[in-house]
Amino acid sequence: xxxxxxxxxxxxxxxxxxxxxxxxxxxxxxxxxxxxxxxxxxxxxxxxxxxxxxxxxxxxxxxxxxxxxxxxxxxxxxxxxxxxxxxxxxxxxxxxxxxxxxxxxxxxxxxxxxxxxxxxxxxxxxxxxxxxxxxxxxxxxxxxxxxxxxxxxxxxxxxxxxxxxxxxxxxxxxxxxxxxxxxxxxxxxxxxxxxxxxxxxxxxxxxxxxxxxxxxxxxxxxxxxxxxxxxxxxxxxxxxxxxxxxxxxxxxxxxxxxxxxxxxxxxxxxxxxxxxxxxxxxxxxxxxxxxxxxxxxxxxxxxxxxxxxxxxxxxxxxxxxxxxxxxxxxxxxxxxxxxxxxxxxx
Numbered sequence: 107x108x109x110x111x112x113x114x115x116x117x118x119x120x121x122x123x124x125x126x127x128x129x130x131x132x133x134x135x136x137x138x139x140x141x142x143x144x145x146x147x148x149x150x151x152x153x154x155x156x157x158x159x160x161x162x163x164x165x166x167x168x169x170x171x172x173x174x175x176x177x178x179x180x181x182x183x184x185x186x187x188x189x190x191x192x193x194x195x196x197x198x199x200x201x202x203x204x205x206x207x208x209x210x211x212x213x214x215x216x217x218x219x220x221x222x223x224x225x226x227x228x229x230x231x232x233x234x235x236x237x238x239x240x241x242x243x244x245x246x247x248x249x250x251x252x253x254x255x256x257x258x259x260x261x262x263x264x265x266x267x268x269x270x271x272x273x274x275x276x277x278x279x280x281x282x283x284x285x286x287x288x289x290x291x292x293x294x295x296x297x298x299x300x301x302x303x304x305x306x307x308x309x310x311x312x313x314x315x316x317x318x319x320x321x322x323x324x325x326x327x328x329x330x331x332x333x334x335x336x337x338x339x340x341x342x343x344x345x346x347x348x349x350x351x352x353x354x355x356x357x358x359x360x361x362x363x364x365x366x367x368x369x370x371x372x373x374x375x376x377x378x379x380x381x382x383x384x385x386x387x388x389x390x391x392x393x394x395x396x397x398x399x400x401x402x403x404x405x406x407x408x409x410x411x412x413x414x415x416x417x418x419x420x421x422x423x424x425x426x427x428x429x430x431x432x433x434x435x436x437x438x439x440x441x442x443x444x445x446x447x448x449x450x451x452x
Contacts, residue, residue, distance in 0.1 A: 109171045110171070112171045114168075116168035117165065117168040117181070118180065120180075120181075122187060124158065124181075126157055126191060127155075128184070128320075128325065130150055130151075131151075131154045134148060134154070135317065135322075136321075165283075169280070178340060181337060182211075182333065185329060188326075189204070189205070189208065206372075206375055207326065207330070207374075208330065209372070210368050211333075211372035212372075213365075213368060214366065214367070214369035214371075214372060217361060217362075217365035218338070218365040218366055220353075221352050221354070221359075221361050221365065230281065230285045235282075238347065239278075239304060242274060242278040245274050246271050246275060246311060249268070249271035250315065253267035261322050262323075265319050265322070265327055265328055266319075266327070266331055268315045268316070268319035268323075269315070269327070269331035269335070270332075271315040272313075272316035272319060272332045273312075273332040273333070273335025273338075275311040276309075276312040276332065277335065277338070277343070278308050278343075279308040279312065280336070281340055283305055285301060319332070330373055338366075
């Protein structure tokens with residue numbers, strides 16, 4: 107019981123670290139210009155890296171103390187903690203649709219993870235490890251290529267592809283971490299060294315793709331996608347390679363399908379809410395004054411405003427520039443053309 111409580115506490119702290127790191131990453135992506143090496147000079151980015159690393163260490167500790175079926179569902183708390191943390195850290199209110207989407211994603215993923223992994227957890231066999239590594243590599247290449255071809259116009263496709271790649275990388279890293287933890291002490295370190303190196307590569311790939319997904323993608327959509335794909339990928343590995351199934355037989359399988367549908371619906375709500383906000387409308391330039399509806403103010407005789415003067419000069423007031431002079435006539439009696447000719451002759 108003490109080990110289980112420790113696993114739960116470590117998983118909670120891990121979720122806090124991941125949520126805080128996600129907020130910092132999103133703010134860096136939103137406030138800094140794109141640069142290949144600019145992030146390396148940002149102390150905030152290194153702080154996010156440290157938070158992600160601390161979250162990973164806490165997650166490993168939770169996996170070593172508790173079963174995967176208990177630790178992995180607690181990762182959903184990252185979605186629950188991110189909005190209030192963002193409201194406190196950057197004073198960003200969360201819209202109603204975003205809250206509903208987060209609730210759907212969290213609820214669907216929690217039900218899905220509760221229904222999976224009913225069999226005891228065990229490590230991957232030696233022959234299964236290269237198969238999984240090759241499948242993960244192919245999936246990551248395909249997702250990154252999809253994001254690269256999407257470009258800036260299809261931001262939603264790019265964001266979801268990169269966030270999915272991050273979830274796959276993190277999920278695969280968790281599977282290999284569990285394998286190393288289960289074999290630690292009974293297997294020579296030289297045998298586990300390749301797996302540990304692969305875990306480092308997957309963690310770096312997940313960090314890079316998750317950071318890229320936040321640029322132009324907001325916070326909710328990349329975070330929800332990564333958090334859903336991560337345990338879902340681990341569950342798929344358990345079903346395919348570890349012979350795990352659903353609890354309660356066919357009824358559990360039907361419940362898992364419904365939970366997956368709720369999760370997809372939540373992701374759709376989050377994506378629509380983010381894309382519906384769009385960019386704010388640009389204010390008119392200061393050099394182009396804009397008048398609102400209402401009467402035009404009357405100027406004293408002999409003076410016209412700059413707007414009316416330019417409009418009349420271009421014929422926008424119904425006057426031809428060659429047939430009408432700009433400006434009001436001077437004070438005094440009107441001088442006709444015949445009087446002008448008489449005055450000139452005199």
